[in-house]
Amino acid sequence: MLYRVEGIVIRSMDYGEGNKIITLLTEHDGKVGVMVRGAKKPKSRHAAMTMPFTYGQYIFFRNKGLGTLNGGEIIESHHKLREDLTLAAYGSYACELLDRVLQEEETGSFWFGQLKACLDALQEGKDPEVLIHLYEMKxxxxxxYGPEMDVCVVSGTDQELEFFSPRLGGVLSRRSRHLDPAAMAVSPSVLKLLRLFAKLDMRRLGNVAVKDTTKAELKTAMRALMDMQLGMQLKSRNFLDQLDKYQI
Structure with missing residues (x-):
């Protein structure tokens, strides 16, 4: 059967001497695997369509399992992301995270819309550190696994919310902190950002100016939350950590 879908390349791997297998995130059909024959050859007309972050229309044949690319057209290459090491690292993390979390049978336009908005915002020059934490929240x-940010995750009160518990999945009041001694104290600025992230759609993010100290605290909170709730080891995140050490 011939399929025509719009998708974003979230994974691309070599297969054999001249072929590639790409994983597309589509708006309505979830993740789709497609074989692109001859993509590694110098004169391949489909090579550009296998590049990471590429958003395009893909036409392929599929009966069961992998499809085989027949043709297509690039809508947005996101080439700026691939040309910048830091942006490429953030883009790779966004794609790998979604690829690992989204199950094969899951579909829905939400996943597609959030990833596309993330890649577009990275290309537009928005702060990648702030952007990626919003994406993680989505x-x-x-x-x-979204955290409770408006009331204490234990008592339900909206008073004295001074701590954040990655283990319990949300904010804690001062009186409930004893239920999770490992809960971290968070500044009002970080609490405000986390609440904003919980309510904001990626596609509506404007330019947000955040102090370096606030970003560092935000990263600590989101890293702990991601590790506790998902517990995934991602190559792209490890690479981002290495970049941070190098930049320091």
């Missing part, structure tokens, strides 16, 4: 929420 992935957690879509996977059913």
């Amino acid at each position: 992935i957690l929420q879509a996977a059913g």
Whole structure:
């Protein structure tokens, strides 16, 4: 059967001497694997369509399992992301995270819309550190692990919310902190950002100016939350950590 879909390349791997297998994130059909024959050859007309972050229309044949690319057209190459090492690292993390969290049978336009918005915002020059934590929040929420940010996750009160518990999945009041001694104290600025992230759609993010100290605290909170709720070891995140050490 011939399929025509719009998708984003979230994974690309060599297969054999001249072929590639790409994983597309589509708006309505979830993740789709497609074989691109001859993609590694110098004169391949489909090589550009296998590049990471590429958003395009893909036409392929498929009966069962992998499809085989027949043709297509690039809508947005996101080439700026591939030309910048730091942006490429953030883009790779966004793609790998979604690829690992989204199950094969899951579909829905939400995942597609959030990833596309993330890649577009990275290309537009928005702060990648702030952007990626908002994206992480959206992935957690879509996977059913979104934190409670408005009231104490234990008592339900909206008073004295001074701590954040990655283990319990949300904010804690001062009186409930004893239930999770490992809960971290968070500044009002970080609490405000986390609440914003919980309510904001990626596609509506404007330019946000955040102090370096606030970004460092935000990263600590989101890293702990991601590790506790998802517990995934991602190559792209390890690479981002290495980049941070190098830049320091």
